[in-house]
Amino acid sequence: MLSQATMSQPHAAVRQFATVKPRASLNSLFGGQPIETFEPGTAVFWEGDEARHVFEVVEGVLRVFRILSDGRRVITGFLYPGDLLGVSLKEQYLYTAEAVTRTKLRRYEHGRFQDEINRSPELRPQLFACLCDEMAAAQDQMVLLARKSAEERVASFLLVIARRLLGDERQPVIEIPMTRLDMADYLGLTIETVSRTMTRLTNCGVIAPSSRHAMVVRKLGKLAVLAGEGDADDKCAAGFGGVQQAVWPN
Amino acid sequence: MLSQATMSQPHAAVRQFATVKPRASLNSLFGGQPIETFEPGTAVFWEGDEARHVFEVVEGVLRVFRILSDGRRVITGFLYPGDLLGVSLKEQYLYTAEAVTRTKLRRYEHGRFQDEINRSPELRPQLFACLCDEMAAAQDQMVLLARKSAEERVASFLLVIARRLLGDERQPVIEIPMTRLDMADYLGLTIETVSRTMTRLTNCGVIAPSSRHAMVVRKLGKLAVLAGEGDADDKCAAGFGGVQQAVWPN
DNA sequence: CGTCGCTTTGATTTACCTCAACCTTGGTGG
DNA sequence: CCACCAAGGTTGAGGTAAATCAAAGCGACG
Numbered sequence: 001m002l003s004q005a006t007m008s009q010p011h012a013a014v015r016q017f018a019t020v021k022p023r024a025s026l027n028s029l030f031g032g033q034p035i036e037t038f039e040p041g042t043a044v045f046w047e048g049d050e051a052r053h054v055f056e057v058v059e060g061v062l063r064v065f066r067i068l069s070d071g072r073r074v075i076t077g078f079l080y081p082g083d084l085l086g087v088s089l090k091e092q093y094l095y096t097a098e099a100v101t102r103t104k105l106r107r108y109e110h111g112r113f114q115d116e117i118n119r120s121p122e123l124r125p126q127l128f129a130c131l132c133d134e135m136a137a138a139q140d141q142m143v144l145l146a147r148k149s150a151e152e153r154v155a156s157f158l159l160v161i162a163r164r165l166l167g168d169e170r171q172p173v174i175e176i177p178m179t180r181l182d183m184a185d186y187l188g189l190t191i192e193t194v195s196r197t198m199t200r201l202t203n204c205g206v207i208a209p210s211s212r213h214a215m216v217v218r219k220l221g222k223l224a225v226l227a228g229e230g231d232a233d234d235k236c237a238a239g240f241g242g243v244q245q246a247v248w249p250n
Numbered sequence: 251m252l253s254q255a256t257m258s259q260p261h262a263a264v265r266q267f268a269t270v271k272p273r274a275s276l277n278s279l280f281g282g283q284p285i286e287t288f289e290p291g292t293a294v295f296w297e298g299d300e301a302r303h304v305f306e307v308v309e310g311v312l313r314v315f316r317i318l319s320d321g322r323r324v325i326t327g328f329l330y331p332g333d334l335l336g337v338s339l340k341e342q343y344l345y346t347a348e349a350v351t352r353t354k355l356r357r358y359e360h361g362r363f364q365d366e367i368n369r370s371p372e373l374r375p376q377l378f379a380c381l382c383d384e385m386a387a388a389q390d391q392m393v394l395l396a397r398k399s400a401e402e403r404v405a406s407f408l409l410v411i412a413r414r415l416l417g418d419e420r421q422p423v424i425e426i427p428m429t430r431l432d433m434a435d436y437l438g439l440t441i442e443t444v445s446r447t448m449t450r451l452t453n454c455g456v457i458a459p460s461s462r463h464a465m466v467v468r469k470l471g472k473l474a475v476l477a478g479e480g481d482a483d484d485k486c487a488a489g490f491g492g493v494q495q496a497v498w499p500n
Numbered sequence: 501c502g503t504c505g506c507t508t509t510g511a512t513t514t515a516c517c518t519c520a521a522c523c524t525t526g527g528t529g530g
Numbered sequence: 531c532c533a534c535c536a537a538g539g540t541t542g543a544g545g546t547a548a549a550t551c552a553a554a555g556c557g558a559c560g
Contacts, residue, residue, distance in 0.1 A: 230319025
C-alpha cells in the first residue's frame with residue numbers, strides 16, 4: 001500500500017500532453033467527485049503548496065509552470081481534458097497550475113488516490129503508462145529546448161497540437177487557447193520571436209490564421225519537416241516512433 | 251499484472267540523478283543477475299531498439315541521449331550507480347544509452363521486471379518514487395534549458411553533482427567523468443561556451459580544477475547563487491546581481 | 501618525440517533578445 | 531451604434547550572448 005514511508009517525498013505530476021488517453025477506467029475513478037470550475041488565470045494550486053489532491057481535467061486547458069527568483073517563468077506543460085494533475089509522491093507541488101481557459105476539474109484526495117491505485121491491478125498500469133508518456137513528452141521538450149531553433153520550436157508546438165486534435169485531416173483547424181506569452185514561456189523564446197515566427201509560417205503558406213486563437217494548418221507535412229525531428233522527410237522517423245504517436249498523412 | 255495490453259507502449263526510463271536512492275530493495279531485485287561490463291563509449295542499447303530489458307547501474311556513469319536527423323545531439327540525462335535504465339511501457343527505447351566511464355550493469359528481462367513490480371506492494375512505491383524523482387529532474391532541466399544563461403547552466407550542473415557526492419562539505423572535490431562535449435550537449439550549449447564559462451568560474455575562485463575531470467568547489471554558496479533558483483540563501487539570490495556573470499567580489 | 505583527442509583561447513558572426521512604437525480586438529459605456 | 535480603451539499582438543531597429551570559425555595548448559600513449 002504505497003506506504004507512508006515511501007510516499008514521504010514531494011512532487012511531480014502526470015500532467016501531460018499524454019496525447020493518447022486510453023485511461024478510461026483511471027478517469028472513472030474521479031467519476032463520483034463534484035466538478036469544480038476555475039476561471040481563466042485562476043490558480044488551482046501554487047508551487048510549494050502542500051500536495052493534498054490529485055485532479056482530473058474534465059474540460060478546459062491549464063498551464064503548469066515554475067518561476068525563477070527574478071521572475072523568469074517557464075511553462076513545463078499544458079494540460080488538456082483527460083489529463084491528471086498533481087500525481088506524485090512529493091509533499092509539496094513543485095509548480096503552479098493555472099487555468100488558461102475556463103476549466104472544470106474533479107478533485108481526489110491524494111492519499112485516497114494512492115490507495116485506490118495500489119488496490120487496483122487494473123488502474124496501476126494505466127497510471128504507470130501516463131507517467132511514461134509524460135516522461136517521454138518531457139524528453140521531447142528537452143530536445144526542443146536544448147537544440148532546436150525558434151522556427152523548429154514553434155513548428156513542433158503547432159504540430160503536437162495539430163496531431164492531438166485530429167490525427168489525420170489534411171488541413172486541420174487548430175485551437176491555440178494560450179497567449180503568445182504562454183507559448184513563449186513554454187518554448188523558451190520571447191513573445192516577439194514567437195510572433196515573428198508565426199508570421200513567417202503564415203507567409204510561407206504553412207499555416208493560415210483564422211482568429212487569434214485558431215488557425216488552419218495548410219501543410220502538415222511541411223510543418224513536420226520544419227519541426228526538426230527527422231520527422232516527415234526522412235523515411236519516416238527512423239526508429240524513433242517519436243514518442244508522440246500520431247501518424248501524419250502526406 | 252501490468253497486462254500486455256497496457257504495456258504495449260514503448261519507452262522512457264528511470265535514469266535519474268534521482269539524487270536520493272533509498273531503493274535498496276528495488277535494487278536487490280537485480281541481485282541475482284550477472285554483472286555485465288561496458289567500456290567507455292559503448293552503447294548499452296540504441297534508440298529504436300526493442301525494449302527488452304531493464305538495467306540497474308552497479309558502477310560507472312552512463313549518458314542517455316537522442317540525436318536529431320541532422321546530427322544535433324541532446325543528452326537528456328546521466329546515470330549513476332543505483333539508477334535504473336529502460337523502465338517504461340514503450341515497445342522501443344526512445345533514446346540511446348552509452349557508457350561514459352567503464353560501467354557495470356545488471357540486466358533484468360522487461361516483462362519479468364514488470365511482474366515483480368506488480369507482485370510486490372513494497373517495490374511498487376519505490377519504483378513510483380523513482381519515476382517521480384526523474385520527472386522532477388526533467389522539469390528542472392526544462393527550466394534550465396528554457397531560461398537560464400550559460401553561466402547559470404554550468405553552475406547548476408556543477409551544483410547538482412557537488413550535492414550528490416557530498417551533501418554538505420564546505421569544499422567538496424567533485425568528479426566530472428564526462429567530456430566537455432557531453433556537458434555541452436546536456437546543457438544545450440557548445441563546448442567552447444562551457445569551457446569559457448568554467449574558466450570564468452575558476453578565475454572567480456568559485457571552483458578550482460584538480461585534474462581535467464575533477465575539481466574543488468571552493469564556494470558552494472556562491473555556486474548556488476550563480477545557479478539561479480533562489481537556491482541556497484535565496485533571499486540572497488534575490489538581488490541577483492544581474493543574472494549573467496558580472497563581477498563578484500571574492 | 502610525434503600524433504591524436506580533448507580542451508582552451510581568440511576573433512567574428514548571428515539568431516534571438518530588448519526596447520519601442522504601432523496595430524487589432526473585444527469589451528464598455530455614453 | 532459607435533468612440534474609446536486596455537490587453538494582447540505585430541513590426542521594426544539595434545544590441546548582445548552564445549554560436550561559429552579558427553588556432554593553439556596539453557596530456558596520454560605508442
